[in-house]
Structures are given as C-alpha cells and as structure tokens.
Amino acid sequence: MNNWRNPGIWLILAAIVLVSLWPVFTQRPATREVIFTVLLSIALASSLNIILGYTGYVSFGHIVFFGLGGYVGLFLMSALGVSLWLAILAGGMAAALLAFLLGKAILRLRGAYFALATIGVNEAMRAFINNFKPFGGPIGISLNFGVYNDYGGATQALWLTYYTLIALTIAGILLSYLVKTSKFGLGLMAVREDEDAAEVMGVITPDAKTWAYVLSAVIPGMVGVLFYFKNGNIEPGDAFRLHFSIELLVMVMLGGFGTVLGPILGAAGYQRLRGFLLTSPLFKDIQLSVAGVLLLVIILFIPAGAVGWLRHRFPVLRKVMP
Amino acid sequence: MDLIAFVVDGLLIGFVYGIAAMGLTLIWGVMNVINLSHGPIIALGSFGVYLLFTNLGLNPYLSLVVVAVAGLATGMFIYFVAIQRVINAPHLSTLLATFSVNMIIIGLGTAAFTTTPYTVNFSLGGLSAGPVTVLGTRVVAALAAILVTSALYLFLYRTRLGKFVRAVANNRAAAELMGIPSSRILALSFGLGTMLAAIAGGLIATFFPFTILSGGTYELKSFVISVLGGLGNPLGALAGGLVLGTIEGIIPKYLPTTWVPVLEFLMFIIILLVRPTGLFGAKK
Numbered sequence: 001m002n003n004w005r006n007p008g009i010w011l012i013l014a015a016i017v018l019v020s021l022w023p024v025f026t027q028r029p030a031t032r033e034v035i036f037t038v039l040l041s042i043a044l045a046s047s048l049n050i051i052l053g054y055t056g057y058v059s060f061g062h063i064v065f066f067g068l069g070g071y072v073g074l075f076l077m078s079a080l081g082v083s084l085w086l087a088i089l090a091g092g093m094a095a096a097l098l099a100f101l102l103g104k105a106i107l108r109l110r111g112a113y114f115a116l117a118t119i120g121v122n123e124a125m126r127a128f129i130n131n132f133k134p135f136g137g138p139i140g141i142s143l144n145f146g147v148y149n150d151y152g153g154a155t156q157a158l159w160l161t162y163y164t165l166i167a168l169t170i171a172g173i174l175l176s177y178l179v180k181t182s183k184f185g186l187g188l189m190a191v192r193e194d195e196d197a198a199e200v201m202g203v204i205t206p207d208a209k210t211w212a213y214v215l216s217a218v219i220p221g222m223v224g225v226l227f228y229f230k231n232g233n234i235e236p237g238d239a240f241r242l243h244f245s246i247e248l249l250v251m252v253m254l255g256g257f258g259t260v261l262g263p264i265l266g267a268a269g270y271q272r273l274r275g276f277l278l279t280s281p282l283f284k285d286i287q288l289s290v291a292g293v294l295l296l297v298i299i300l301f302i303p304a305g306a307v308g309w310l311r312h313r314f315p316v317l318r319k320v321m322p
Numbered sequence: 323m324d325l326i327a328f329v330v331d332g333l334l335i336g337f338v339y340g341i342a343a344m345g346l347t348l349i350w351g352v353m354n355v356i357n358l359s360h361g362p363i364i365a366l367g368s369f370g371v372y373l374l375f376t377n378l379g380l381n382p383y384l385s386l387v388v389v390a391v392a393g394l395a396t397g398m399f400i401y402f403v404a405i406q407r408v409i410n411a412p413h414l415s416t417l418l419a420t421f422s423v424n425m426i427i428i429g430l431g432t433a434a435f436t437t438t439p440y441t442v443n444f445s446l447g448g449l450s451a452g453p454v455t456v457l458g459t460r461v462v463a464a465l466a467a468i469l470v471t472s473a474l475y476l477f478l479y480r481t482r483l484g485k486f487v488r489a490v491a492n493n494r495a496a497a498e499l500m501g502i503p504s505s506r507i508l509a510l511s512f513g514l515g516t517m518l519a520a521i522a523g524g525l526i527a528t529f530f531p532f533t534i535l536s537g538g539t540y541e542l543k544s545f546v547i548s549v550l551g552g553l554g555n556p557l558g559a560l561a562g563g564l565v566l567g568t569i570e571g572i573i574p575k576y577l578p579t580t581w582v583p584v585l586e587f588l589m590f591i592i593i594l595l596v597r598p599t600g601l602f603g604a605k606k
Contacts, residue, residue: 017494029563030508045323052414053339056412058413058417060417067419088477105595106591106594106595108595109595111356111413112350112356112413112417113594113598115356115597116356116415116545116549116594117591117594119542119545120545120546120587120590120594121591122590123542123583123587124583124584124587124590124591126583127580127581127583127584127586128584130580130584131578131580131581131587138580156372162515168420210381213587246421249414249417249418249421250418252412253418257414285432285433286430286433287429287440288425288428288429288432289425289426289427289428289429289430289433290429291425291429292422292423292424292425292426292429293337293422293423295400295418295421295422296403296419296422296423296426298420299415299419299422300404300407300408303408303411303415
C-alpha cells in the first residue's frame with residue numbers, strides 16, 4: 001500500500017520506540033514515570049485529533065471515554081476477576097459503544113452546540129457514576145493489592161503496564177495515520193472544510209462522523225483501563241476531570257491539529273513544559289497562568305500549531321510530516 | 323408545607339443563576355463566542371465583594387457597584403487582548419482563547435487566595451411569611467437580579483448604544499456598513515457579559531462560601547441555563563435560571579442531593595438534542 005511508503009510515519013514510530021525504550025535500558029523507574037505520562041498524553045491526543053483535527057468537531061469532554069474505560073475495566077477486574085487484557089478490550093469496547101450511541105445522537109449538532117453537548121455528557125456521566133452503587137459511588141473502585149501478584153508482583157506489573165502503553169500508543173498513532181491517509185479520512189476532512197458540500201459530493205456524513213467518533217474513543221477507553229490499573233483506584237472526580245479534557249485540546253492545538261505528528265509533538269511538549277513549570281521555583285505557584293499565557297500566544301499568533309506552521313513555512317516538509 | 327420553602331429558596335437562587343447565565347448568553351448572542359473564562363470571573367466577583375467588605379468595610383451591595391464597573395473594564399480588556407484577533411476564526415480558537423484566560427485567572431487566583439473557602443460575614447437576618455423563612459440576603463439578591471435585568475433591557479432597547487449592540491448581534495457586516503464601530507461594540511458586549519458574571523459572583527458571595535475554583539460550577543450551570551432559555555436570549559436566561567433554581571429546590575425533597583447534577587445535565591443534553599433553540603427561543 002502507498003500508505004507505508006511515507007518515511008515520516010516510520011521516523012515517528014522509530015522515535016517513539018527509541019524514547020520509550022530508554023528507561024528499559026537504564027532501568028530507572030523515575031524516567032519511566034515521566035515517559036509514561038508523555039506516552040499517555042500522546043495516545044489520548046492522537047485519538048482526539050481524529051474527531052477534532054480531521055473532522056473538525058470540538059469534543060470538549062473527550063476524557064469521558066478515558067474515564068468510562070477505566071471504570072468498566074476496573075469493575076471487571078475487581079468484581080469478576082477478569083484478566084487485565086480482557087479488561088482492556090472491554091474498556092475499549094465500552095468507550096466505542098458510548099461513542100457510537102452518542103455519535104448517533106449528538107453529532108447532529110454543529111459547532112459550538114456539539115462542544116457544549118460533549119461537556120454535558122462528561123458532567124452527566126461524572127454525576128451519574130457518583131450515584132451508581134455498583135461502581136462504588138463517590139468512593140470509586142479500588143483494586144485489591146493481590147491483583148498485581150498475577151502479573152509478577154507490583155514492580156513487575158508497573159513495567160508490564162509500561163510496555164502495554166507503548167504498544168497502545170503506537171496503535172493509536174498508526175490508527176491516526178491510517179485514518180488520515182485513507183479515503184475515509186479524506187471524507188472526514190471534506191466534512192471539516194464544508195459539511196454540506198461534502199454531503200453533496202457523496203460523503204455519507206452522519207456515518208462518517210459517527211465512525212470517526214468511535215475510532216477516536218477506542219484508544220482512550222483502552223488506555224483508561226491501563227492507567228487506572230496502574231493507579232490501583234478510580235474515583236468519579238478524577239476520572240471525568242474536564243480540565244484534563246481541555247489540556248488534551250491544548251496539546252493538539254500546540255502541535256498542530258489535523259496532522260499526525262502534531263498531537264505527538266504537542267503532547268510531549270506540553271508535558272515537558274508542565275514538568276518544568278511545576279518544578280521551577282519561579283513559576284511553581286503560577287504555573288497554570290504561565291501555561292495560559294503560552295496557550296493564548298499560540299492561539300493568537302500561530303493558530304496552525306507547530307507542525308502546521310512548519311508545513312506552511314517549508315513546503316518540502318509536507319512530504320515527511322504526515 | 324416545606325415544599326413551598328424549598329421552591330422559594332430555589333427560586334431566589336435561580337435569579338442569581340439567571341444573571342450569571344445572562345452574561346454568557348449575551349456574549350454568545352452578540353459575538354458567537356462561548357466564554358470559558360466565565361467561571362473564574364464569577365469567582366473574581368465574589369472575591370471583589372469579599373475584599374471590599376472585609377478590608378474597607380464597604381457594604382456588600384455598594385461593593386457590588388464597584389465590582390460591576392471593574393467587571394465591565396476587565397471584560398473589555400480581555401476582549402482586546404485575547405479575543406479580537408480570533409473573533410472570526412473557527413469556534414475552537416475562541417474556545418481555547420477564553421480558556422487560556424480562564425487558566426491565567428485561576429493560576430493567579432490560586433497563588434493569591436489559595437483554594438480554602440472564603441465567606442463574607444454579612445447577614446440581613448431572615449424574612450418570615452407563614453411557614454416559609456428565607457434569608458434576607460437571598461431576597462435582596464433576587465431583587466438586585468431583577469434590577470440588573472431591567473437595566474440591561476432598558477440599555478438594549480432604549481439607548482442608542484444598545485441599539486448598536488443589537489445591530490451587531492443581528493448582522494455584524496451590515497452593522498459595519500451602517501457606520502457602527504463593530505469592534506468597540508463587541509468589546510462593550512463582552513464587557514457587559516463579564517459584568518453580569520461579576521455581579522452574579524458578588525451576590526453569591528453574600529450567602530455561599532466560595533473559592534477561586536467555585537466559579538466552575540456556576541459556569542456549568544450557566545451553560546445549562548443558557549441552553550434551557552435559548553442561547554443568545556437574555557430574558558430566556560433569566561427564566562432558565564428560575565427553572566433550574568426551582569428544580570434544584572424540589573429534587574432534594576424526593577431524591578438524594580447528589581442526583582441533582584445528573585438530572586440537570588441529562589436535561590441539558592436532551593434539550594440540546596430535541597430543542598436546541600431552548601424553551602424560550604434562541605437568537606436567530
């Protein structure tokens with residue numbers, strides 16, 4: 001297939017693998033934790049980019065899939081003793097199902113109405129799970145420490161989740177790349193540019209949008225299970241934090257929306273920046289403000305993000321920056 | 323009979339919710355921007371009243387006037403710095419631009435005030451009518467809300483500047499062709515929306531504890547109310563506020579309080595789906 005001839009995607013994947021194997025060689029848990037966060041953000045931001053960047057629909061409450069996946073996975077593991085792998089699959093499927101049902105309903109809304117509806121969905125889900133007894137209500141679900149014994153003890157389990165996350169991140173990037181280079185992706189981008197025109201040109205927009213939404217929900221659902229498995233417990237307030245949702249939007253914007261590389265750079269850059277601000281004595285107290293000022297500057301002056309700007313400035317790069 | 327007490331209490335708070343939502347809906351109606359810095363501005367309004375009352379001993383309702391003027395100025399400042407450049411860009415840009423303002427305010431606010439709750443130590447006693455007793459501060463807040471709404475309508479429908487605002491909301495390009503300085507009118511509208519948020523925050527401070535983060539809850543409520551009343555319809559927002567306040571008053575009588583947000587947001591999604599123009603009609 002032509003898709004695979006692009007050197008850009010191979011460069012990206014090679015870079016991801018190299019960086020994520022770094023802590024494996026040094027065997028330093030601290031580095032692993034840093035890279036874990038970065039990989040998590042990359043997987044989530046790349047998924048969000050499918051609906052946000054390619055299709056042009058602002059999903060403000062995207063974290064709902066991450067949280068729901070986590071809840072379903074942890075519930076299966078703690079109540080039914082299901083293995084991590086099945087739980088991850090179930091989490092991804094639950095998220096996909098929710099996205100499918102939501103897609104049928106709220107993707108009819110356009111522009112700001114859709115954005116508002118996704119906020120509503122996230123808040124409704126949070127409030128509902130807060131009252132949902134099987135999922136532990138406000139206390140949430142905690143995994144019994146013994147669970148980790150099945151995976152070779154707690155230390156070994158941490159490494160295992162790390163490897164799994166690498167695999168899921170790569171799957172997320174590949175998914176994003178395949179969507180972008182496929183005919184289906186072309187239809188999505190037509191929807192982004194002009195939905196009515198796309199419809200006239202033969203794109204069945206309700207279906208295309210729904211499937212884009214489903215595809216953008218699967219990886220967050222699976223990663224959610226992994227993250228909360230590592231965490232050991234899940235609570236409604238944590239799982240459906242609107243703020244994290246918006247941070248994902250920031251990452252996509254920072255790197256450049258609608259590109260494969262953009263969310264990756266954006267996620268890595270944002271997490272590094274955040275780490276720096278949190279530890280710097282000068283900015284520690286006002287790190288949120290500094291991040292806000294930076295975001296504002298990017299929105300106002302480089303709305304296409306880093307990758308978009310580069311592609312615009314140096315057209316040669318378009319071939320190698322998918 | 324305590325159902326009446328619940329309803330009255332909810333209604334009175336509903337007026338304040340209505341004011342907050344009116345600010346959000348006004349900004350949407352005039353400039354098609356969903357203002358994500360709405361919550362922190364509400365919190366800043368609360369802190370404004372708190373600081374003036376605690377440090378200068380100024381009566382909270384006099385402080386409210388100061389807070390309103392400061393809110394207007396802040397809003398116009400935010401417009402020129404953060405929004406003017408992206409006003410014609412896709413929704414994502416304005417959403418994120420206002421969200422970055424949100425981050426800046428919350429970051430600075432957390433550094434200045436931490437996140438421990440503050441209260442304004444002010445009471446007007448209670449008012450009793452038969453079985454119903456309500457806090458004096460809530461009655462005054464509702465009256466203030468009615469006053470502010472009337473003033474807004476007088477401004478919009480009885481002054482030249484208000485006419486300009488309506489013209490820009492109706493059709494910006496045409497308004498510009500008629501010689502209306504649309505940029506300044508947009509700034510004024512954003513200022514007015516911010517002012518309403520700050521007033522709502524100031525009123526909230528007189529009867530609820532607050533932190534710099536508590537504005538977020540009211541921002542979400544404002545979304546629900548604006549959609550309920552029809553996005554872009556200020557009077558609808560006030561009515562929506564009353565509806566939401568009443569619902570919040572009644573539900574706890576039949577279900578645990580924690581179910582209130584579930585029902586609110588479900589209602590929100592259903593209205594968006596079934597009747598996106600809201601119960602009282604949105605701006606065309």
